[in-house]
Amino acid sequence: MMKKIIQQLANSDRVLLASHSNPDGDAIGALLATGIALEKLGCGEVVLYNESAIPAVYRFLPSVARIQKHLSDLNRFDTAVILDCGDLSRVGSIAEAIRTIPAIVNIDHHITNTRFGHFQLVDVDACATAEIVYRLIQCMDIEIDTAMATAIYTGILTDTGSFRFSNTNQAAFSICETMVAAGVKPSQVAQHVYGTYSLGRIKLLNLALDSIEISNNGQLSIMTVTREMLADTGTQPEDADGLINYARRIQDVKMAALIHELEGGSGATDDRKRFHVSLRSDGSVDVSRIAMGFGGGGHAGAAGFSMESSLLELKRTIFSLSDGFCETCQLN
Template structure:
């Protein structure tokens, strides 16, 4: 950590980036680190190439997160947050690689230790926990804005303290963040309390798409581009839907297959999908994800793939043989 602090304090222009399709931890860590570094009068740019899910747009300074990557030659340091590999930042990974110094801060067990400096703690409940400790060590004030970002990151990555990654630090840090000005009821209202009508309609379609393996150990939920168009929703509105599939009785692993918009030149080619995986704790889904170039935690992981929907479903079912009896599409 000492070398990372020396690098950050000696840098003038810093890029902060987190993974595509960001969750609360990716956004919370990004904002907290960015706001903290500005207290050192550094020029800080926040980047995430995906749209920010509506439930997180209440966070202080979230409007400053840029989808377009500025000229990487402007920066002397890049801090990559909550990413198991640099490619998780998305299409700008190669451009970010040209920045002279890359600092990798993460808590995923599948982290590849990329970058010149890495602060990876797989025992941390969230990357936001690591950011909290880093800010504390740097002696920077944690004001209400930074505290709200850290609190939201920990709250969401622990599933409101329900997931197995919930540790003592999660409660200790959140208590300190409340003392710094966080209003837990307000955060919960934004993150869990309100939904647009379109998202409710999307949820209805997603629930109707659920398929269960013959042995009942695996559930698959699908969100297609057609479903998004029919409900007038955005890709980020699919955030959290997988939890409904995971909570089905006897299900050990839930998969959400999310059809992405095909990029330039993809016309006529295989469709692009992102697969989110969630486990009840009996299956390490990070091992499944890494097989396809993804990553994550034992209980939550993901990967992307070009395929037909039918072939992708069958691939997932074939991988589920280790859950119990052979799983095939109903």
């Protein structure tokens, strides 16, 4: 399949690369590494897209300024490469327009991937989409420079939680070793990703910690980030990235949920709004199955979904999941 994908890309004049909205380090790293590689492969026009603002902690990555937030005239592309998306809808508002592009390449590692597109390069055993991208670039017979290496390293580092999560595999260490040999400075990457926070983000963290609620059995925690909280602290939606880990690390908690209020909503009632719910597990609950039940997806330990609801109704729905957790969602 890799050879077929490379042949398709090499014969393409205009390629669109896109990753999921509200991107994490893997979505951004895979996007950047692939974009640089395709230019070296000799593709014509290569456009990088993500509909969300890039979180401040990832703006140090080489070529990150090339990622566009707005696109027009998608008809000009002959190939689209969709990275780190379990479903094409995860790209966001242009998903339906992308479906009209003649060739769609699906590169992903989520177990809930719907196998969309004309070419699928999906490996659920990969630690990150960046791992798959690394293997793809190897098959292109392209030398990985420091810029590509930094993007791949960051994708693997962040998606494995600094090698702490259960998706950490042998490839995570071996590839990162190779990336360091290619010029990556681990201490510098760590300083950018984990080392500094704005004062506003610290204030947002304080409000988010105050919002934590625990289920009656103590096994589920809910953290809430509202648009009002963002306005009060002068922060952006991307500043909420990673806050859920504080709720997940509470003693006896098996699953944590971060309810993040989004823009928009039907406006049918004053309290009905759009939310994105991020789920994290301590390893005993498969949150990907829970997310799929709400039209979302992800991994066993990290997943999410979006829905329209009142905040009170949404909290009640999530708290109902803690009643021993469904047997089908238990991990042995």
